[in-house]
Amino acid sequence: MTTSINSVVTVFQNVFTNHGSTLLNGILIATTVGGQSLVRKLTFSCPCAYPLNMYHSLVFMFGPTAALLLIGITVNSTTWKLAHGFCFRVRDTRHSWKTTCVSWIEVLLQSSIAPIAWLFVVFLDGGYYRCYRSHEFCLTTDAILCKNETIFNSYALSSSFNRISDNGKYCPPCICAPNPTDASYLEAESQIYAWALLVITGVGAFLGNKKT
Secondary structure: OHHHHHHHHHHHHHHHHHHHHHHHHHHHHHHHHHHHHHHHHHOOOOOOOEOHHHHHHHHHHHHHHHHHHHHHHHHOHHHHHHHHHHHHOOHHHOOOHHHHHHHHHHHHHHHOHHHHHHHHHHHHHOHHHHHHHHHHHOEOOOOOHHHOHHHHHHHHOOOOHHHHHOOOOEOHHHHHOOOHHHHHHHHHHHHHHHHHHHHHHHHHHHHHHHHO
């Protein structure tokens, strides 16, 4: 029994030793995907207001991206080695600017895995991008929802109507609930960007590994 346990432990040690970075990246990606799904379900709701719909979407799309990148840079051991070398090494023992730049590029690339995963899932979801651009398909003169007087008046009588509709240019209820055809178009466009991002990242990673 003890021998079997030791064998299992040895196998896991070998796996983590040889493929530790790959496993860590996999865990990061899985955590990012799960986190995005949770955020989408619990906190994101497209506001029926312009330009708040744009700001709201951008914050949810790129705020976590920036945060994940910053966290990745912070927890990367090379970051602190570079900072320590810059602050405490004398000029004669410091690395050259070329070596330092290469090291920083490696840090950025290693730290960009989770942010790219977040952006991929965000664009694949389509809801954030749809919210960001929905006002373009919601002119008051064309939007079906604003042709309903009851719905339109419920917004038009609000003191904030001019602020949330760009002085009546856009139809507020349409922004958060666009026509299904327009919504499908925007979601499809968003998903194209998602797969393009994945392809570009994959090609970049392949070329990078080929050079090394």
